[in-house]
Amino acid sequence: MSGTTTKSGKRPSKGFTLGRQAFAKISAVEGIKMPRAMDAEFREFDRKGLSPEQRRKAIAAKYGKTR
Template sequence: MSKVTKQRSGPSGFVLGRQAFARISAVEGLVLTPGMQADFAELDRAQADAATRRRQLRKRYAG
């Protein structure tokens, strides 16, 4: 007889915070410049939503 398991609905996993991501990236030699840190701080102060953050960062860094 097989065991029946209930699957959870919704996303799995977890979200890393900025500091945790920075520590992991540092292992690979990737660091944010002071200018990039200032950009993120400004977006935090403005309480920008995800779409606005992506748009602003793409505009500044994607060439």
């Protein structure tokens, strides 16, 4: 068990990323569904091979508030 716990005996918290399908399944339980237009945008991002930074910029440009 060495290396898997901290001094307090708790496991260190590590983040992980959910894929789109896993997120959709979890959201469905909550009654949340992604609009078709947004789903199409994400598929287009995949098709174009956009980097995470490029995806964030595209989403911010479309949905972000202008200051």
